[in-house]
Amino acid sequence: MSGNCFSRFEKKYLLTRDQYDGLREALDSRMREDIYGRYTTCNIYYDTEDDLLISRSMQKPSYKEKLRLRSYGTPEMDTIVYLEIKKKCQGIVSKRRIPLQLREAYDFTDRGIVPGHLKSRVEEQICEEIRFFLEKYPLQRKLYLAYDRLALSGAEDPEFRVTFDTAIRSRRTGLALEKGSSGLRLLPDDLILMEVKAAGAFPVWFAGLLTESGIRPVSFSKYGNIYRREHGAPMLWVTGSAYKRHGSRMKEPGSGKLEKQSPGSGHGREEIC
Numbered sequence: 564m565s566g567n568c569f570s571r572f573e574k575k576y577l578l579t580r581d582q583y584d585g586l587r588e589a590l591d592s593r594m595r596e597d598i599y600g601r602y603t604t605c606n607i608y609y610d611t612e613d614d615l616l617i618s619r620s621m622q623k624p625s626y627k628e629k630l631r632l633r634s635y636g637t638p639e640m641d642t643i644v645y646l647e648i649k650k651k652c653q654g655i656v657s658k659r660r661i662p663l664q665l666r667e668a669y670d671f672t673d674r675g676i677v678p679g680h681l682k683s684r685v686e687e688q689i690c691e692e693i694r695f696f697l698e699k700y701p702l703q704r705k706l707y708l709a710y711d712r713l714a715l716s717g718a719e720d721p722e723f724r725v726t727f728d729t730a731i732r733s734r735r736t737g738l739a740l741e742k743g744s745s746g747l748r749l750l751p752d753d754l755i756l757m758e759v760k761a762a763g764a765f766p767v768w769f770a771g772l773l774t775e776s777g778i779r780p781v782s783f784s785k786y787g788n789i790y791r792r793e794h795g796a797p798m799l800w801v802t803g804s805a806y807k808r809h810g811s812r813m814k815e816p817g818s819g820k821l822e823k824q825s826p827g828s829g830h831g832r833e834e835i836c
Contacts, residue, residue: 597716
């Protein structure tokens with residue numbers, strides 16, 4: 564979590580509560596809670612006054628970029644947080660981030676005061692890239708987004724990670740990480756977002772579990788669906804080339820099952836460097 568440079572493949576899945584319970588039981592013999600275990604991920608997303616970055620991202624361009632500030636749990640002003648620039652080009656996602664005290668991160672993003680104690684040449688390069696990004700766009704704090712995460716790592720391969728996100732929530736006021744993680748929920752309680760991350764191909768045993776459980780990958784954007792909801796549009800996610808609207812994917816209320824999805828790779832390469 565603290566590294567500045569790594570690469571991985573990543574897929575996302577939306578699970579019903581029944582699918583989650585069954586999968587967690589099956590994973591007990593293969594995976595362990597990683598060193599971070601259970602935690603709350605808190606983020607501030609930056610954008611222009613007219614939401615240029617997220618509205619552009621919603622148009623699915625071949626290239627897009629964004630800036631966010633992330634903490635793990637609710638920080639104090641001297642807590643280390645991560646200022647991160649994220650780009651996507653032709654399906655390849657790159658993320659570069661630097662660790663800063665929260666007050667230093669605010670000074671940098673809000674007042675343009677560049678931190679002066681970076682520990683490596685890589686951090687200096689990332690800092691310069693973020694400085695250029697802040698000059699390129701008139702950015703301001705636009706969205707607070709948090710979620711509770713359970714993180715598992717492979718017993719034999721610790722680089723193989725599976726995370727489960729619940730209570731995805733956001734707010735447009737009180738845009739400060741130190742003000743707690745309250746917000747409006749994005750998904751109903753019976754839907755859980757799973758992310759699977761690996762340096763290469765997923766283990767055969769895990770792919771088999773997904774097939775047996777009927778679990779298929781989706782393309783799901785937390786911020787994108789929040790933005791859609793705020794503008795009166797139904798939430799959606801993508802399986803292969805088919806758009807699924809929130810509500811129409813679900814059978815009768817309380818069934819806890821989703822409509823069958825068409826296969827799709829949903830495969831995204833994530834690089835942090």
